[in-house]
Amino acid sequence: MHRYAPDRIRNVALVGHHGSGKTTLAEALLHTAGAIPRRGRVEEGSTTCDHEPEEHDRGMSLSLALAPFEWRDHKVNLLDTPGEADCLGSLQAALSVADLAVVVVSAVEGVEAQTEAVWHLAAEMGVPRLVFVNKLDRERADFDRVVHELRERLGGGGFAVLELPIGAEASLHGVVDVLHETADLYDGGAASHDNPIPDDLAILEHEVHDQVVEEIVAGDDELLERFLADDVPSVEELEHALTVEMELQTEFPVLCGSAVTGVGVDRLADFLVEIGPPPTDRSFTVAAGDTTVEVACDPGGDPLALVFHTISDPYVGRLSLFRVLSGSVKPDDHLTNTTTGGDERLHGLFTLRGKEHVDVDAIGAGDIGVAAKLGDTHTGDVLAPKGKPVKVELRPQPQAVAAVALLPRTQTDDDKLGPALNRLREEEPSLVVDRASSGQLVLRGVGDIQLNVALERLQRRFGVTVDTEPVRVAYRETVAGTAEAEGRHKKQTGGHGQFAVCTLRVEPLEQGGGFEFADRIVGGAISKGYIPAVQKGVEEAMAEGGAHGFPVVDVKVTLLDGKEHSVDSSELAFKLAARLAFREAVTAAGPVVLEPVTMIDVDVPANLLGDVLGDLNSRRGKVVGTSPSTSGHQTVSALVPAGELVRYPAELRSLTGGRGRFRAEHHHDEVVPTHLVDKLATTS
Secondary structure, eight states, rough: OOOOGGGGEEEEEEEETSSSSSSHHHEEEEEESSSSSSOGGGGTOOOOSSSSSSHHTTTTOOOOEEEEEETTTTEEEEOOOSSSSSGGHHOOOOOOOSSSEEEETTTTTBEEEEEEHHHHHHHHTOOOOEEEEEEEESSOOOOHHHHHHHHIIISSEEEEEEEEEESOGGGEEEEETTTEEEEEETTTTEEEEEEEOOOOHHHHHHHHHHHHHHHHTTTHHHHHHHHHHTOOOHHHHHHHHHHHHHHTEEEEEEEEEEEETTTHHHHHHHHHHHHOOGGGGGOOEEEEEEEEEHHHHHHTOEEEEEEEEEEEEETEEEEEEEEESSSOOOOOEEEEEEETOOHHHHHHHHEHHHHHHHHOEETTOOOOEEEEOOSSSSSSSSEEEETTOOOOOOOOOOOOOEEEEEEEHHHHHHHHHHHHHHHHHHOTOOOOEEOTTTSEEEEEEHHHHHHHHHHHHHHHHHHHOEEOOOOOOOOOEEESOOOEEEEEEEEEEEEOOOOEEEEEEEEOOOOOOOEEEEEOOTSSSGGGGHHHHHHHHHHHHHHOOOOTTOBOSEEEEEEEEEEEHHHHOOOOHHHHHHHHHHHHHHHTTTEEEEEEEEEEEEEEEGGHHHHHHHHHHHTTTTTEEEESSSSEEEEEEEEEEGHHHHHGGHHHHHHHHTOOEEEEEEEEEEEEHHHHHHHHHHOO
């Protein structure tokens, strides 16, 4: 593959809802450009971008894939992204380095839940967008309906319709080029360009042409002045203005076709290089100490590379995908990881086309490349010359709101589990592994699909087999009042016996007070050497659970009195006596169960607000407030018991048709209503 100047590179992310045809479109672009000899099929598991077994089994993309191709003396780095909401981390990674997002929309299903989500995410990240209406060869395909939905549900700017379909459904055989006012026809895969517009579309095409020209020139004062003076700008001038307006996110071109039949695919490739923003139009903000600096895409600048994605290859090891922000990098270059300070040697550089390695002699400014087996470099790290400690702030990983507890089947599985999870987290930084207060090893992710795929990869790649169980809610106990109790441990078995007596007072602390222990022994009733054993016994009893079986928190325990025997007393005896006294005192002090309460912010379409509020109310939720969110959405803030949210990610998706999103954070603990305590004890 040739080396290209930055203005001849296009970094393009294919984004959209699952099933809109992104991977099939990538396959069609690669085949049309001659990068692959034949087109694979998603149904057969033979596509370039979907090469993992988990993707073949599900017939869907689950991770980010890189697939470059050359077209009209340009290099296009395609970043094929998953369409599932659970794979949000891969989508963010692609958008962090893409200069253009091609939003693929099915002409049958129209604007779907994830279409809206990726549209708003790209807007937040400042990525220009272009829409490709796909599947126009299918039954019930309707181009006009999709354009109407784009304008109605996405908003935020104008949609410039640059193409119109020729034919409908199975008779689709071409597209009208609205700017050039010509027709592109397709017959058996062969394309014929610059044809006359069919008579039945001529009037509509002229109307759309005039609308598009007026819309484009309205965003450029100079062109508008000329247009009003009856000096119509050339197509090249209109395309340049459209590129600028795309970068300003005021105009979004709409193209159309079919990835399966190839209609419009070559024209999409043309538009990518004609109006797609080059890397030179974008600068990256880097932090250098307390200051921030804009780094331009300068081939002559210092080499600076941002690692935006990591692939854990079972044969090659860690593959680091990076974008060169400035300068260029070559094989065997030495750069410094500005996060760790470690020296990294780039042993070999290449690019990826799916899983195929394509060797290159250098990666220049604005281009995307891959390095294998970097020592300690991970997603989000920056590689720079020694002495230039700059960093790039990427968008935070999506919150892990789904969780499952892991149970290794064998000791061997247990030994290998930790390193294997670390390898998975290198590839999917949105995965979180922690040890819950219940003692469970918990794997958290954006959604159930991500977790299921992670478990499958644990077994396939690393040979680690685990069982799973629900994550137990961290219920705890405390006391409502104050009580005293005596604990007596006396046991006589031939030889030395066991004897210890202690009197404890238990009283509540404020929430979050934890545990306090006080010694009020006078007159040496208990030797000082035994007092730590009393405290240890209390702490063990607290951990084992109170009257309802949950760990006890927020109590103060005071040692008031006791007795010992010169021969039969021991630390063990006082630990056992303290546990007896503590349990009795807790029971007498009025034990209450505490449940964690979560603050959640739920973002939903305004028309579903009532359904979500009703559902939160059924979960014992207390709505704090609502506020406008993105276009047509509302954000509901509510306090909800954590036990009511165990299956909330899947249930919210079902309730809102996939259009609901939420964030959650522990807020406080609250006393469980008395009538629910027995139910908690049997289900937790």
